[in-house]
Amino acid sequence: MSKNRVTRRQFLNYTLTGVGGFMAAGVLMPMLRFAIDPALQVKAEGDFVQTSKKIADINEDPVKVDFTFEQVDAWYKSDVTEAAWVYRDGDRIVALSPVCKHLGCTVNWEGDPAHKNQFFCACHAGRYEKSGKNIPGTPPLGPLDEYEVSEKDGFLLLGKKIANTLV
Amino acid sequence: MLNKIYDWVDERLDITPIWRDIADHEVPEHVNPAHHFSAFVYCFGGLTFFVTVIQILSGMFLTMYYVPDVENAWKSVYYLQNEVAFGEIVRGMHHWGASLVIVMMFLHTLRVFFTGSYKKPRELNWIVGVLIFCVMLGLGFTGYLLPWDMKALFATKVGLEIAGSVPFLGDLIKILLAGDAEIIGAQTLTRFFAIHVFFLPAALFALLAAHFIMIRKQGISGPL
Amino acid sequence: MQRGKGMKFVGDSRIKANNRMVNQPKDYSEYPGKTEAFWPDFLLKEWMVGAVFLIGYLLLTVAHPSPLEGPADPTNASYIPLPDWYFLFLYQLLKYTYASGPYNIIGAIVVPGLAIGALILMPFLDKGPERRPSKRPIPTALMILAVAAMFYLTWESVVNHDWEAAKAQGAITDKHLGLLPDVEIDETAPGYEIYQAQASCVGCHGGDLAGAGGPMLLGNELTAEEVAEVIQNGRGGMPAGAFQGTDEELQQLAEFIAGLKEAE
Numbered sequence: 001m002s003k004n005r006v007t008r009r010q011f012l013n014y015t016l017t018g019v020g021g022f023m024a025a026g027v028l029m030p031m032l033r034f035a036i037d038p039a040l041q042v043k044a045e046g047d048f049v050q051t052s053k054k055i056a057d058i059n060e061d062p063v064k065v066d067f068t069f070e071q072v073d074a075w076y077k078s079d080v081t082e083a084a085w086v087y088r089d090g091d092r093i094v095a096l097s098p099v100c101k102h103l104g105c106t107v108n109w110e111g112d113p114a115h116k117n118q119f120f121c122a123c124h125a126g127r128y129e130k131s132g133k134n135i136p137g138t139p140p141l142g143p144l145d146e147y148e149v150s151e152k153d154g155f156l157l158l159g160k161k162i163a164n165t166l167v
Numbered sequence: 168m169l170n171k172i173y174d175w176v177d178e179r180l181d182i183t184p185i186w187r188d189i190a191d192h193e194v195p196e197h198v199n200p201a202h203h204f205s206a207f208v209y210c211f212g213g214l215t216f217f218v219t220v221i222q223i224l225s226g227m228f229l230t231m232y233y234v235p236d237v238e239n240a241w242k243s244v245y246y247l248q249n250e251v252a253f254g255e256i257v258r259g260m261h262h263w264g265a266s267l268v269i270v271m272m273f274l275h276t277l278r279v280f281f282t283g284s285y286k287k288p289r290e291l292n293w294i295v296g297v298l299i300f301c302v303m304l305g306l307g308f309t310g311y312l313l314p315w316d317m318k319a320l321f322a323t324k325v326g327l328e329i330a331g332s333v334p335f336l337g338d339l340i341k342i343l344l345a346g347d348a349e350i351i352g353a354q355t356l357t358r359f360f361a362i363h364v365f366f367l368p369a370a371l372f373a374l375l376a377a378h379f380i381m382i383r384k385q386g387i388s389g390p391l
Numbered sequence: 392m393q394r395g396k397g398m399k400f401v402g403d404s405r406i407k408a409n410n411r412m413v414n415q416p417k418d419y420s421e422y423p424g425k426t427e428a429f430w431p432d433f434l435l436k437e438w439m440v441g442a443v444f445l446i447g448y449l450l451l452t453v454a455h456p457s458p459l460e461g462p463a464d465p466t467n468a469s470y471i472p473l474p475d476w477y478f479l480f481l482y483q484l485l486k487y488t489y490a491s492g493p494y495n496i497i498g499a500i501v502v503p504g505l506a507i508g509a510l511i512l513m514p515f516l517d518k519g520p521e522r523r524p525s526k527r528p529i530p531t532a533l534m535i536l537a538v539a540a541m542f543y544l545t546w547e548s549v550v551n552h553d554w555e556a557a558k559a560q561g562a563i564t565d566k567h568l569g570l571l572p573d574v575e576i577d578e579t580a581p582g583y584e585i586y587q588a589q590a591s592c593v594g595c596h597g598g599d600l601a602g603a604g605g606p607m608l609l610g611n612e613l614t615a616e617e618v619a620e621v622i623q624n625g626r627g628g629m630p631a632g633a634f635q636g637t638d639e640e641l642q643q644l645a646e647f648i649a650g651l652k653e654a655e
Binding site: 080102103105106122123124125137138139141 | 465470471472485486488491493495
């Protein structure tokens with residue numbers, strides 16, 4: 001054995017690994033950043049969207065209000081119609097998202113004749129109270145999301161989805 | 168003439184041992200359905216491979232018409248199924264083949280399990296086999312979205328919600344699969360297409376090669 | 392690589408010039424017992440099985456054209472999703488109390504994770520030398536239990552799904568194919584405004600009158616009286632009394648819809 005702590009072969013092995021690592025990093029880094037881009041993009045704040053529902057027409061029974069906005073999905077822009085279950089709760093207007101918190105199906109008001117005054121999801125029989133609170137013992141994980149609500153010229157405006165504030 | 172060409176190549180590359188090893192290796196009696204009819208259970212692995220080959224071929228041909236784009240994906244599938252000669256057959260082979268691969272692979276797994284063939288020295292090959300199973304399920308899941316019809320979209324929606332329920336990493340996994348935090352749309356379709364057509368098949372080829380090399384090295388497990 | 396005195400190579404390559412394998416198959420008498428050469432004896436038998444299998448496969452393909460539903464519409468609220476059949480057992484599992492709700496993680500991650508984990512680690516969990524299923528009862532019993540559970544869950548999922556409703560929801564319509572009847576819609580007609588103002592109309596028949604959950608109104612073949620009749624009393628899946636308004640509005644709406652005839 002020589003006095004050198006690193007033999008020639010070890011040195012070459014380290015160098016080879018280093019150069020190989022550099023090449024792999026140089027090749028893969030741009031690609032990985034490219035692939036994970038959606039996770040790092042910052043979303044623009046959502047604006048309020050006009051609906052055709054008059055505030056005065058909203059009563060205590062939830063009705064489904066469809067509203068349309070331009071959705072930008074990368075290069076694909078489209079007019080998307082979403083729905084909200086809207087009703088009056090005392091002084092305030094409540095707009096609940098119909099997307100079930102279990103697996104993303106769509107809930108319906110009194111969708112199950114056996115359970116009046118509840119939202120019902122047909123997929124796994126998930127149920128919610130009128131406030132959007134999930135009923136314990138049914139599959140959903142949490143309460144239905146809520147839309148921010150505003151008013152303009154007597155018509156209902158819906159904003160971005162927020163966590164349920166009623167429950 | 169062919170012999171001469173063969174000899175010419177063989178002299179330069181010595182290819183004979185490669186194929187002779189595969190062609191001449193002895194196949195034991197207990198896996199041969201001609202000797203024991205019950206040995207047909209040993210055919211499931213080979214049939215899985217057969218359907219996989221059909222899947223690869225039919226998939227290659229389907230991309231001649233298919234477009235992974237939200238505007239045109241469904242239209243291209245509708246066109247290739249209804250307007251193109253034999254389109255119904257080719258898409259049918261890919262569609263039913265996807266189910267048959269799962270069925271055959273499931274039966275193959277059960278055969279290997281109940282004959283105890285995963286025991287020493289074949290532990291590694293069993294692990295590679297389970298990984299192939301996972302890749303196949305991934306191919307099934309990503310391929311199901313590509314026709315971009317109603318059931319495809321909603322099945323994917325449910326699948327992504329399940330992926331999103333993984334603790335801590337769920338949201339990240341969902342975004343990386345779907346390409347967007349909320350929308351299942353243009354980016355989801357292109358991502359699923361890339362995964363279905365390039366990433367998972369690449370993994371599948373590597374795993375299949377390892378699977379077959381190990382079988383050839385270790386030989387088939389003995390009779391019970 | 393072997394190197395030595397007297398070894399000859401092809402040119403300057405590493406291929407040995409002598410003692411290469413002879414390009415001739417071995418005689419079968421050299422094999423012991425009833426073993427067979429892989430090529431061509433055994434492979435012929437495998438391919439015969441494969442050929443029978445292929446016939447069944449192709450017959451299936453011809454007899455059952457692969458299904459295609461209408462184009463994806465993320466806004467369709469009523470669609471009941473269903474995964475591909477080999478994920479049905481997992482989907483069904485998520486319906487049970489202790490695999491959903493606050494326990495969702497058990498059904499979605501823990502149970503499948505344990506199953507796959509146990510499957511991968513099988514050789515290290517069951518290390519004994521015994522190979523016969525009867526001599527290793529615990530792994531055998533667990534596997535039979537797992538398979539039975541998968542079959543049961545899949546079966547439950549299939550019988551609980553409303554296949555008729557799903558078929559109707561997914562059907563391809565003329566609207567999807569761009570085959571809308573050639574109808575001119577008079578958007579200034581009073582009936583048009585009444586239609587658009589009725590949430591129950593638009594909800595099922597669509598804002599563009601081309602149908603959504605319910606049938607398309609364009610190119611219908613009813614008279615105004617018949618339309619009014621249907622609006623008031625319902626028909627098929629359409630409920631009675633959904634219309635809210637005066638008789639005059641009803642008349643205008645009926646005339647508008649009856650006017651949606653295809654141009655000759």
